[in-house]
Amino acid sequence: MTFAKILIVGFGTMTGAMVDGWLAAGYAPSRFEIYHPRKSEVAHGLAVHNDWPEAHFDAVLLGVKPHMVDDVAAGLEPLLGPDTILLSVLAGVELSSYISRFPRTGGIVRFMPNLAAALGKSPNALIANGLSASAKEAVTQLASDLGTAEWVEDESQFDLVTALAGSGPGFVYRFTDALAAGAAALGLPEDQAQRLAVAMVDGAGALAAASEFSPGELAQRVASPGGMTQKGLDILDDQGALNQLMTECLRAARDRGAEMAAEARE
Numbered sequence: 001m002t003f004a005k006i007l008i009v010g011f012g013t014m015t016g017a018m019v020d021g022w023l024a025a026g027y028a029p030s031r032f033e034i035y036h037p038r039k040s041e042v043a044h045g046l047a048v049h050n051d052w053p054e055a056h057f058d059a060v061l062l063g064v065k066p067h068m069v070d071d072v073a074a075g076l077e078p079l080l081g082p083d084t085i086l087l088s089v090l091a092g093v094e095l096s097s098y099i100s101r102f103p104r105t106g107g108i109v110r111f112m113p114n115l116a117a118a119l120g121k122s123p124n125a126l127i128a129n130g131l132s133a134s135a136k137e138a139v140t141q142l143a144s145d146l147g148t149a150e151w152v153e154d155e156s157q158f159d160l161v162t163a164l165a166g167s168g169p170g171f172v173y174r175f176t177d178a179l180a181a182g183a184a185a186l187g188l189p190e191d192q193a194q195r196l197a198v199a200m201v202d203g204a205g206a207l208a209a210a211s212e213f214s215p216g217e218l219a220q221r222v223a224s225p226g227g228m229t230q231k232g233l234d235i236l237d238d239q240g241a242l243n244q245l246m247t248e249c250l251r252a253a254r255d256r257g258a259e260m261a262a263e264a265r266e
């Protein structure tokens with residue numbers, strides 16, 4: 001099974017990055033159509049419907065903001081028959097919220113990418129209800145073409161997975177910005193600090209992805225005993241400061257997911 005025709009409802013930053021990634025992976029632009037009540041043109045010249053289309057779609061990719069589910073649910077329901085799969089990138093909103101709104105659909109997938117989907121480098125967390133084996137395979141392929149496919153067994157962990165892999169780039173960008181700001185505060189020209197910080201994160205990420213060593217082990221390989229890096233790590237590690245900060249950061253993001261889930265329950 002392949003999803004030959006995909007309707008996108010909510011063609012914004014995230015689903016736009018996914019389409020960029022799929023087109024770069026060789027998908028034909030004609031596979032994607034957009035529903036938007038007010039837009040006449042979108043990127044890549046994809047077909048746009050201002051009214052709900054009546055044609056059959058193999059999948060609908062939902063990418064509106066989580067609080068907007070009910071703005072589109074009534075128009076979407078007639079499209080979600082037993083031969084159509086719903087793929088949703090919405091943070092927080094649970095499978096049960098879709099099951100109650102779209103009871104006839106052929107399967108529902110929470111598909112959590114990040115913006116690196118545009119480059120085929122997104123970890124994509126997946127959890128589904130009611131999918132056939134062949135539809136599951138097709139969803140795995142869609143995800144793999146944007147990076148990696150990571151099926152999650154337990155939906156209670158999906159908000160945490162979202163915080164780590166979906167929101168994660170935001171945290172890495174903030175860390176990168178703070179590194180550059182720190183270097184600037186210590187005297188480096190701002191633009192040079194930013195260039196160096198971004199290039200460093202690019203290389204460090206690529207190395208971690210390719211390496212046989214864990215990130216913890218790699219940190220130790222950078223730090224020569226008695227050298228400069230260890231002095232810096234000592235600041236981050238003092239009383240577990242960085243670990244504690246990251247745990248609190250992920251906790252806050254995860255718990256917001258639970259609030260959004262509650263808002264979307266009927």
Ligand SMILES: NC(=O)C1=CN([C@@H]2O[C@H](COP(=O)(O)OP(=O)(O)OC[C@H]3O[C@@H](n4cnc5c(N)ncnc54)[C@H](O)[C@@H]3O)[C@@H](O)[C@H]2O)C=CC1
Pocket residue numbers: 009010011012013014015035036037063064065066068071072089090091112113114115166167
């Ligand atoms: N931005 C990110 O890094 C990530 C976002 N997400 C999820 O993606 C979803 C969208 O987020 P973004 O793309 O960042 O927001 P966005 O605001 O860029 O995209 C939402 C899109 O929905 C469109 N829209 C609004 N009303 C509509 C309607 N009635 N019918 C059809 N389309 C309508 C808007 O014009 C906009 O293009 C959210 O639910 C978020 O949780 C998930 C993972 C990462």
Ligand SMILES: O=C(O)[C@@H]1CCC=N1
Pocket residue numbers: 091162166167
């Ligand atoms: O901030 C949000 O709610 C979404 C979820 C993951 C990234 N952006």
